[in-house]
Amino acid sequence: DIQLTQSPSTLSASVGDRVTITCRASQRIGDWLAWYQQKPGKAPKLLIYGASTLESGVPSRFSGSGSGTEFTLTISTLQPEDFATYYCQQYNTFSPWTFGQGTKVDLK
């Protein structure tokens, strides 16, 4: 299976900060990488797929980049509703789909 390692595990930030989360894959996965946001008691919400394509309805302050084995999720200006846990997920056709362990963004 392809392992995904997110860093950091926890990120403390303030409203207005620029936030970057990294996801590293154990094998090359092209751009078959998605990012999700999860709030307590809720299902994950798709933010980005294809490494950089913004899902419909997701604010433009969210962006994704990378390909191969290293990917980033950036929140350009952190808003109060963005405090949550973020997961990356690979959906490479030839491997079981797997998730990263998550990055919790909390208030500094």
Add this chain to the structure above:
Amino acid sequence: QVHLQESGPGLVKPSETLSLTCSVSGGSLSSGIYYWSWIRQSPGKGLEWIGYVYYRGSTDYSPSLKSRVTISLDMSKNQFSLKLNSVTAADTAIYYCASSRMAIPFDFWGQGILVTVSS
């Protein structure tokens, strides 16, 4: 807009079979557009994809669960189901059903259902 809703028992005894159903509205299981998946989330293992079923009944499962899992469709009810046999406490988790499309991963999710394995 696809809407998914999980249902089933919240408590299952060890060694028995966990059975859950996902009811789908706003999208047809027979359309051939979507793959219908089960995903679970436990404190110890995070998010784990269990497997999917496609409209022709073809399936793919996580290798770690493949020997115990069956995912199937009920076109007449627009539902798909999960069966996980020989459960242990390690199978205690929130179980989600979700849809995905070619090149677009899990874009619609159910609200999730907590299943506890305990005697």
